Amino acid sequence: MANSTESPNSTWLTLSITLTLASISASSAVYFWGKRRDGDFDQKQLIINELEKSLKESLKKCAAERQGRIRAQQDLRKAMLQSKSDKLETTYPMAPIGIIRSCFSTRNGTPRQPLIVPLARARLTFDAALVPPASLEGLEEYSHCWIIYVFHLNTDLDKLWKDPSRSKLKAKVRVPRLKGEKMGLFATRSPHRPCPIGLTVAKVESVQGNSILLSGVDLVDGTPVLDVKPYLPYCDSIEGATVPHWVKMDDLLTVASVDFSDDFLATLTNCWPAIDKKSLYTSPEEFQTLIKQVLSWDIRSVSQRTQVEENCEKTNNEQDNPDEGRDVIYHLNLEGLDVTYRITSKSNVLVENVSLQNNN
Amino acid sequence: MANSTESPNSTWLTLSITLTLASISASSAVYFWGKRRDGDFDQKQLIINELEKSLKESLKKCAAERQGRIRAQQDLRKAMLQSKSDKLETTYPMAPIGIIRSCFSTRNGTPRQPLIVPLARARLTFDAALVPPASLEGLEEYSHCWIIYVFHLNTDLDKLWKDPSRSKLKAKVRVPRLKGEKMGLFATRSPHRPCPIGLTVAKVESVQGNSILLSGVDLVDGTPVLDVKPYLPYCDSIEGATVPHWVKMDDLLTVASVDFSDDFLATLTNCWPAIDKKSLYTSPEEFQTLIKQVLSWDIRSVSQRTQVEENCEKTNNEQDNPDEGRDVIYHLNLEGLDVTYRITSKSNVLVENVSLQNNN
Numbered sequence: 001m002a003n004s005t006e007s008p009n010s011t012w013l014t015l016s017i018t019l020t021l022a023s024i025s026a027s028s029a030v031y032f033w034g035k036r037r038d039g040d041f042d043q044k045q046l047i048i049n050e051l052e053k054s055l056k057e058s059l060k061k062c063a064a065e066r067q068g069r070i071r072a073q074q075d076l077r078k079a080m081l082q083s084k085s086d087k088l089e090t091t092y093p094m095a096p097i098g099i100i101r102s103c104f105s106t107r108n109g110t111p112r113q114p115l116i117v118p119l120a121r122a123r124l125t126f127d128a129a130l131v132p133p134a135s136l137e138g139l140e141e142y143s144h145c146w147i148i149y150v151f152h153l154n155t156d157l158d159k160l161w162k163d164p165s166r167s168k169l170k171a172k173v174r175v176p177r178l179k180g181e182k183m184g185l186f187a188t189r190s191p192h193r194p195c196p197i198g199l200t201v202a203k204v205e206s207v208q209g210n211s212i213l214l215s216g217v218d219l220v221d222g223t224p225v226l227d228v229k230p231y232l233p234y235c236d237s238i239e240g241a242t243v244p245h246w247v248k249m250d251d252l253l254t255v256a257s258v259d260f261s262d263d264f265l266a267t268l269t270n271c272w273p274a275i276d277k278k279s280l281y282t283s284p285e286e287f288q289t290l291i292k293q294v295l296s297w298d299i300r301s302v303s304q305r306t307q308v309e310e311n312c313e314k315t316n317n318e319q320d321n322p323d324e325g326r327d328v329i330y331h332l333n334l335e336g337l338d339v340t341y342r343i344t345s346k347s348n349v350l351v352e353n354v355s356l357q358n359n360n
Numbered sequence: 361m362a363n364s365t366e367s368p369n370s371t372w373l374t375l376s377i378t379l380t381l382a383s384i385s386a387s388s389a390v391y392f393w394g395k396r397r398d399g400d401f402d403q404k405q406l407i408i409n410e411l412e413k414s415l416k417e418s419l420k421k422c423a424a425e426r427q428g429r430i431r432a433q434q435d436l437r438k439a440m441l442q443s444k445s446d447k448l449e450t451t452y453p454m455a456p457i458g459i460i461r462s463c464f465s466t467r468n469g470t471p472r473q474p475l476i477v478p479l480a481r482a483r484l485t486f487d488a489a490l491v492p493p494a495s496l497e498g499l500e501e502y503s504h505c506w507i508i509y510v511f512h513l514n515t516d517l518d519k520l521w522k523d524p525s526r527s528k529l530k531a532k533v534r535v536p537r538l539k540g541e542k543m544g545l546f547a548t549r550s551p552h553r554p555c556p557i558g559l560t561v562a563k564v565e566s567v568q569g570n571s572i573l574l575s576g577v578d579l580v581d582g583t584p585v586l587d588v589k590p591y592l593p594y595c596d597s598i599e600g601a602t603v604p605h606w607v608k609m610d611d612l613l614t615v616a617s618v619d620f621s622d623d624f625l626a627t628l629t630n631c632w633p634a635i636d637k638k639s640l641y642t643s644p645e646e647f648q649t650l651i652k653q654v655l656s657w658d659i660r661s662v663s664q665r666t667q668v669e670e671n672c673e674k675t676n677n678e679q680d681n682p683d684e685g686r687d688v689i690y691h692l693n694l695e696g697l698d699v700t701y702r703i704t705s706k707s708n709v710l711v712e713n714v715s716l717q718n719n720n
Contacts (some may be wrong), residue, residue: 030558040401041400041404042403044404044405044408047408048404048407048408051411051412051415052411053409053417054415055411055414057417058415058418058419058422062421062422062425065422065425065426065428065429066425066429068425068428068429068433069425069428069432072429072432072433072436075436076432076435076436082672082688086562089457091453091454092454092455092456092510092521092557092584092586093408093451093452093453093521094451094452094453094454094557095451095452095554095555096452097553097554097555112593113592113594114595115595115598116595121529124515128606129406129648130488130529131546131554132531132552133531134531134532134544135529135531135532135544135545135546136544136546136547137532137543137544137547138543138544138547138548138604139546139547141547141603141604142547142601142602142603142604143598143600143601143602143603144598144601145546146559148508148555148557148559150452161452161453169490171492171493171494171495172494172495172497175410176683181611183497183498184494184495184496184497185499186491186495186496186505186588186589187496187498187499187502187589187590188498188590189503189592190375191590193457193587194457194490194491194587195454195455195456195457195586197454197508197586197587199506199508199559199587199589201595201596207533213379213591224452226555226557227553227554227555227557227559228451228546229549230546230547230548230549230603230607231598231601231603232473232549232603232607233598233601233602233603234473234709235473235474235475235476235561236597236598236600236601237592237596237597237599237601238475238503238504238561238563238593238596238597239597240503240591241502241503241591241596241597242502242503242593243501243502243503243505243590243591243593244498244501248564262612295456296453296554309590328612360453
C-alpha cells in the first residue's frame with residue numbers, strides 16, 4: 001500500500017512554486033509603475049499573466065488531487081483493518097465442507113424432524129480441497145451420523161452477518177405443535193437463531209469417494225454443511241431425558257390417510273425420463289412411496305392450517321359440506337417435480353397430480 | 361467513496377494548461393530570433409522561463425498525485441469486494457452467543473464424553489446484546505440440551521481461518537480407545553476438523569436471567585458457544601443405532617480405584633477460602649467428590665499412557681517392582697486448583713496433594 005503522508009520533496013516543491021509566484025507578481029507590479037513601452041512589452045506581460053493564471057490553477061488542482069489520494073488511502077487502511085478484526089476477533093469464519101443434494105427442492109415439504117421419512121434421501125458431497133477421502137474412512141461402520149449445517153435460506157442472514165447485535169431477531173417463536181403459541185427460541189429448534197446453525201441426524205447408507213449417501217434427512221437441497229460427526233449411542237442417546245408436555249403433542253402433525261388419484265402413477269411415469277438420470281430414486285414406484293411418506297405428516301405452515309380450520313368451523317355452523325377444506329390445492333416439490341394435493345377437513349390427503357417444473 | 365474517474369472539467373484544465381505552455385514557448389522563441397533590447401527584456405524573459413519551469417513541474421506533480429489517488433481508490437474497491445465475498449460466499453462469520461465458565465481449567469482433565477462426570481459443572485453466560493432472557497423461556501423444562509461450540513484451543517485455528525484449503529489438516533487421527541491407532545477424522549469426534557465445531561450434551565440444572573447452569577459437561581473453561589438446542593429424545597435418541605466394534609472398548613479408559621492421601625481433605629479445606637466465592641461447588645467435600653469422579657476415568661493422553669506401560673513391561677521382565685508407574689506424578693487443574701496424583705501399573709489412582717496455582 002502506498003504511503004499517504006507527504007514526502008519532504010513534494011512539500012518543498014509546492015513551497016518553491018508559491019514563492020516564485022509571489023516574487024513574479026511583485027516584480028511585474030513594479031514594472032507597471034514604470035513608463036510604458038511598445039507592443040513587445042504588452043505581449044510579454046500577457047504571457048506572464050497567462051502563465052501566472054495557469055500556474056495558480058495547476059497548484060489548486062494539485063492540492064485537490066493530493067487530498068483525494070490521502071483520503072482514499074486512509075479509507076483503504078480502515079477497510080483492511082475492519083475485515084481483519086471481523087474475521088479473527090469478533091466472529092469465526094466457518095467455511096462449509098460440503099453441500100447437500102436432497103430430494104426436497106423447497107423448505108415447504110421438508111420434514112420437521114429427521115428419520116420420520118425413511119425414504120428421504122440426500123447425497124452430501126464434500127469440497128475436495130477441504131476433505132480428503134481418507135478422512136471419511138470408518139464412517140460407514142456407523143449406522144447414523146450428525147449433520148451440522150447452516151440455515152442458508154433464512155431471509156435475515158445478510159443482516160445477521162453484517163451486525164449480529166443489530167439484527168432484529170425475535171426472542172420468542174411460534175411453535176407448530178402449539179398451533180402457533182410462542183416459546184423462547186432456545187426452547188425450540190427454530191431456524192431463526194442468533195447463530196443460524198442446524199443440527200440433524202441421518203442414516204449412513206454408504207460412503208463413496210468424497211460423498212456420503214444419507215437417508216431419513218430433513219435437509220433442503222443446497223444446504224451448506226459445516227461438519228459431520230458419527231452418532232455415538234453411549235453419549236448421544238440419553239436414557240430418561242425429559243421434555244415439556246407440549247413437545248409430546250405429536251398427533252397435531254399427522255394425517256389420517258394418504259391416497260393417490262387413479263392416474264397419478266401413470267402421469268408420474270410419463271415425467272420420469274426427465275429426472276431419471278439425476279434422481280436419488282430408482283423408479284416411479286419408489287418415488288411414489290417417498291411422496292406417501294412425506295405427506296403422511298401435515299407439512300403445511302401454521303397459517304395454512306389455521307386458515308383451513310377456520311373455514312371448516314364456519315362451514316359446519318352453516319350445516320354445509322364438511323369437506324370445504326378440499327378446495328385448497330397444496331404443492332409439494334420433490335426433485336423438481338411439482339406434486340399437487342388436497343387435505344379434507346378430516347385430514348385425509350388426496351394426491352391429485354404431478355408435473356415437471358419450468359426449470360426441468 | 362470518492363469517484364476515481366477523471367471529471368471532464370479537470371481533463372479540460374490539464375489540456376488548456378498544456379496548450380498555453382506550447383503557445384508561450386513558441387512566442388518567446390520567436391522573440392529571441394528578433395533583435396536584442398535592454399535589461400527589462402532580459403528580466404521579463406527570466407520571469408517567463410521561471411514560470412514555464414514551475415508550471416512544467418506543477419503539471420508533472422499534478423499527474424503523479426492523480427495516479428496515486430486513482431490507484432488507492434481502485435485498491436479500496438478491491439478490498440471492499442474481497443471482505444464482502446469472504447463473508448457472504450466462501451465463509452459464514454459465526455459470532456459466539458456466550459462463553460462457558462467450567463470447572464475444567466485446562467483440556468487435560470476435561471472428560472472425553474459428556475455426562476460421565478455428573479458433578480462436572482459449568483455456567484453458560486450469554487451475550488446480552490445477542491440473547492435476550494426471553495429467548496431462554498421454556499428451556500428449563502427440558503432435562504438436557506445440546507451445546508454447539510468452537511474448539512477454540514486448537515493451535516491451528518488461525519491458519520484454518522486464513523486459508524482453510526491450505527491448512528495442513530490430518531485426514532486420519534489417533535484414537536485413544538485404539539491405543540493411538542488411526543481412523544478417518546469424520547469417524548471420530550476429534551477436535552481437529554476442517555470446521556472446528558464441537559457438539560456435546562449437558563444436563564440443564566437451571567436458567568437464571570441470561571445464563572444457564574449445566575452439569576455433566578465435557579467443556580473446558582472459556583469455550584465460546586455458538587448455539588444451544590433442547591434435547592429431543594424422539595429425534596435425538598435413536599433406538600438401535602450401531603457403532604464399529606472398536607468404539608465399544610470403553611474399559612481402556614476406566615481406572616480400577618481412586619484413593620486420597622490421608623491429609624488430602626485437610627489440605628483442600630485450607631485452599632478453599634481462595635476459590636470459595638467464584639467456585640461452582642458448595643464445599644471442599646463436594647469438590648473432592650468431583651475429583652474422584654474425574655479421575656475414575658483415565659484422563660492421560662495416549663503418549664502418557666503408552667510411555668508408562670512400556671516402563672512397566674520393561675520392569676516386569678526384570679522381575680522388578682511392578683508399581684514402577686507410581687513414580688510418574690500427574691497434574692489435574694480444577695477451578696484453578698492444582699491436584700497431583702499417581703497411577704499404579706494396575707491403574708489404581710492415588711490422589712496425593714492439592715495446591716493453589718500461581719494465578720490464585
